[in-house]
Amino acid sequence: MSTPPSTAVESLSKVVPIIASSELHEGMSHIFTFVKDDERYEAFVIRFGNVIRAYLNICPHAGEPIAEKNQSAFNSDKRYLLCREHFALFDPETGKCVSGPCPIADLHKISIVQQEEMICLILG
Numbered sequence: 001m002s003t004p005p006s007t008a009v010e011s012l013s014k015v016v017p018i019i020a021s022s023e024l025h026e027g028m029s030h031i032f033t034f035v036k037d038d039e040r041y042e043a044f045v046i047r048f049g050n051v052i053r054a055y056l057n058i059c060p061h062a063g064e065p066i067a068e069k070n071q072s073a074f075n076s077d078k079r080y081l082l083c084r085e086h087f088a089l090f091d092p093e094t095g096k097c098v099s100g101p102c103p104i105a106d107l108h109k110i111s112i113v114q115q116e117e118m119i120c121l122i123l124g
């Protein structure tokens with residue numbers, strides 16, 4: 001997995017468990033919420049090959065959610081993340097828009113770390 005090691009991060013930041021690594025299967029997304037600086041955010045974490053990433057659940061085109069609760073953030077063949085509002089496609093590994101109405105805007109990546117069996121959010 002290509003998440004950063006959990007060494008120095010812990011002492012400087014708050015680490016919040018999101019989901020057990022064993023529950024996030026290949027091609028799966030999981031929506032979660034968090035509060036930072038008194039603001040509530042919705043985000044999702046994905047497993048794509050050997051990569052685990054998390055992004056804010058906001059499409060950079062018109063601000064709609066990429067996925068609703070109980071909905072996958074992936075498209076049908078699980079090669080891209082899909083905004084169902086106007087069908088923008090994003091590279092799961094980088095969050096870059098590869099197709100659709102937002103070619104110069106990418107998903108906002110969220111910092112995560114794996115600690116033992118949990119995938120955790122890093123609140124800096």
Ligand code: FES
Nearest residue numbers: 059061062083086
């Ligand atoms: S809001 Fe996502 S493509 Fe328009």
